[in-house]
Amino acid sequence: MIEFIDIRKIYHQGEHKIVALDGVNLHVKAGEIFGVLGQSGAGKSTLIRCVNQLEKPSSGYVRVNGQEITSLSGVALRQARQRIGMIFQHFNLLSCRTVAENIAFPLEVIGYSKLRRKAKVEELLALVGLEGKANAYPAQLSGGQKQRVGIARALAGEPNVLLSDEATSALDPQTTRSILELLRDLNQRMGLTILLITHEMGVVKQICDSVAILHAGKVVEQGSVSDLASQPDSLLAREFFPRSHNYIPRPGTVLATVAFANESARNSIFTTLTRRFDIDVNILNGSVETVGDRRVGQFQVELAGIKVTQALEYLHNSEYAVEVH
Numbered sequence: 001m002i003e004f005i006d007i008r009k010i011y012h013q014g015e016h017k018i019v020a021l022d023g024v025n026l027h028v029k030a031g032e033i034f035g036v037l038g039q040s041g042a043g044k045s046t047l048i049r050c051v052n053q054l055e056k057p058s059s060g061y062v063r064v065n066g067q068e069i070t071s072l073s074g075v076a077l078r079q080a081r082q083r084i085g086m087i088f089q090h091f092n093l094l095s096c097r098t099v100a101e102n103i104a105f106p107l108e109v110i111g112y113s114k115l116r117r118k119a120k121v122e123e124l125l126a127l128v129g130l131e132g133k134a135n136a137y138p139a140q141l142s143g144g145q146k147q148r149v150g151i152a153r154a155l156a157g158e159p160n161v162l163l164s165d166e167a168t169s170a171l172d173p174q175t176t177r178s179i180l181e182l183l184r185d186l187n188q189r190m191g192l193t194i195l196l197i198t199h200e201m202g203v204v205k206q207i208c209d210s211v212a213i214l215h216a217g218k219v220v221e222q223g224s225v226s227d228l229a230s231q232p233d234s235l236l237a238r239e240f241f242p243r244s245h246n247y248i249p250r251p252g253t254v255l256a257t258v259a260f261a262n263e264s265a266r267n268s269i270f271t272t273l274t275r276r277f278d279i280d281v282n283i284l285n286g287s288v289e290t291v292g293d294r295r296v297g298q299f300q301v302e303l304a305g306i307k308v309t310q311a312l313e314y315l316h317n318s319e320y321a322v323e324v325h
Helices: 044-049 074-081 099-110 114-127 143-155 173-190 201-207 225-229 235-240 262-266 269-277 308-317
Strands: 002-013 016-028 033-037 059-064 084-088 161-165 193-198 210-215 218-224 253-261 280-291 294-304 321-324
Touching (some): 002 044, 016 044, 016 210, 033 044, 033 173, 033 201, 044 193, 084 143, 099 114, 099 143, 143 173, 173 201, 193 201, 201 235, 201 280, 210 225, 210 235, 218 225, 225 235, 225 253, 235 294, 253 308, 269 294, 308 321
Parallel strands (some): 033 210, 084 161
Antiparallel strands (some): 002 059
């Protein structure tokens, strides 16, 4: 649904140049929620704004649903943008307009009749759970309600792509969860492809199907969230499951990280190792997390006993991911 092909974006400040994006290649499948994770300055906002050409890449191409967006201008670009909704961190609502009027604004631009606008606004208010708020003004709404208005407005043109620019970072944790649940519901009910940027690991963990980690304008890791989370050496797994780096193994022991997903997460693997191989298992840290609809676990353990090597081979052959330190 969305393709970034060798995207570079360079800003010039006097004699200096800032490389915001440096050869980014990403493929977002139709119907998935794709997260772009990174710290401030990584290039996330620049990347997402290249999709609807709020930012023009210095080089490279962006395709949306097979159409090369980077080559469009004028009427053709405006028509393409109607199929790409966008929600923002600070809502960007018109304070002098009511909730209904904010949602109706893009419909006015498209050219809907007054009667058709009214019916569409009522439909969208119900979709985002804001029945009864049509005549309220933004100043009368909570942060979560403002973002729901922003989502309804973004869906007014019936897009097949929704861009989320740090849409939950200004909200409290409980409101963030409710907005993410709404986005997941819209994704599943409407087949909506969602590309979101965030610096919050919890957002990726709760709703993203796939993720790309951006650092200094480069993609340093990408893939399925659950697959990356179940790989001990992935950057995402290290964020999900922080390790103890100061622990010094006892003489004669082996320090290892064991990761697993789905059915493996339901098994008492360390009890099995102790009974089958007569080894000691000292769990240093770790947990089992729900990532999307999968259970993913990772533990850092210290193993001791004569049959540690056989135990590690058993883990490898049983589809556990193991990293020996």
